[in-house]
Amino acid sequence: MDMPRFGSNSVKAFFCRIRDILCRKSTLATNKKSAHHSRMSELGKYNIIGFVTIVDVSRAKAFYRDTLGLRLVSEDPPFALVFEANGIMLRLGMAKELPPAHGTVLGWQVPEITATVKNLEQAGVRFERFDGMDQNDLGIWLSPYGAKVAWFKDPDGNILSLTEFPEQKQ
Numbered sequence: 001m002d003m004p005r006f007g008s009n010s011v012k013a014f015f016c017r018i019r020d021i022l023c024r025k026s027t028l029a030t031n032k033k034s035a036h037h038s039r040m041s042e043l044g045k046y047n048i049i050g051f052v053t054i055v056d057v058s059r060a061k062a063f064y065r066d067t068l069g070l071r072l073v074s075e076d077p078p079f080a081l082v083f084e085a086n087g088i089m090l091r092l093g094m095a096k097e098l099p100p101a102h103g104t105v106l107g108w109q110v111p112e113i114t115a116t117v118k119n120l121e122q123a124g125v126r127f128e129r130f131d132g133m134d135q136n137d138l139g140i141w142l143s144p145y146g147a148k149v150a151w152f153k154d155p156d157g158n159i160l161s162l163t164e165f166p167e168q169k170q
Contacts, residue, residue, distance in 0.1 A: 050090040052105050052158050053098055057081065059155035060092050067123045098156055107161035113140055113148045116162055120152065127152050128159070 054060040061081055064070045070083040071121065074137045081092040090106070110116045117127060127139030128151040135141045140150045144164035151159055 002019045012063070047088060050085070050088060050106055052092050052154070053095050054081070054154070054156050054158075055095055055098055056155055057094055063155050064090070066093065067120070067125060101157065101159060104151065104159045104161045106158070107163055110162050110164055112137065113150060113162050113164035115143065117150050120162075125152050 057077070061072065061075075064081070064083055065072045070085050073082040073089070074086055078094055078117055080094060083090040083092065085108075093098050108116075117140060121127070121138075127137055129139055130151070133141050135150075138150065139152075140148050142148055146163040150162045152161075
């Protein structure tokens with residue numbers, strides 16, 4: 001799946017989503033002052049669960065466990081493979097077909113993107129190149145806000161990403 005050309009609504013939405021993610025400060029999610037509304041949920045204090053749809057269960061299990069290094073917690077056919085990723089649950093939902101892709105479905109914040117990309121390339125991961133994106137020879141894009149991002153696909157074609165955020169100056 002190639003990324004649409006610049007000018008299309010989906011590309012604009014993609015960059016708006018990236019901008020929103022990159023502009024957020026880590027303190028926003030836990031800022032007690034922002035919880036002024038009495039009906040506001042307290043979901044910010046709970047762990048999130050990631051969901052990715054898969055079709056080829058055996059390939060997905062090998063990729064997420066053996067290639068990406070996630071710990072397989074359980075296999076719950078016909079529903080999901082459950083992995084643990086640094087304390088976060090990731091459920092790979094088993095399906096007969098994939099829903100239409102609309103951008104990145106899962107990503108990792110990494111401390112050194114160049115080393116991580118090279119490590120994954122050695123494990124057989126191929127990084128994506130998108131028309132109109134100024135990516136370096138490893139497929140890493142430098143955002144206007146200083147974050148470095150690289151994209152790759154899982155065996156079912158889901159788009160995954162790595163992001164190295166610039167150091168936040170206090």
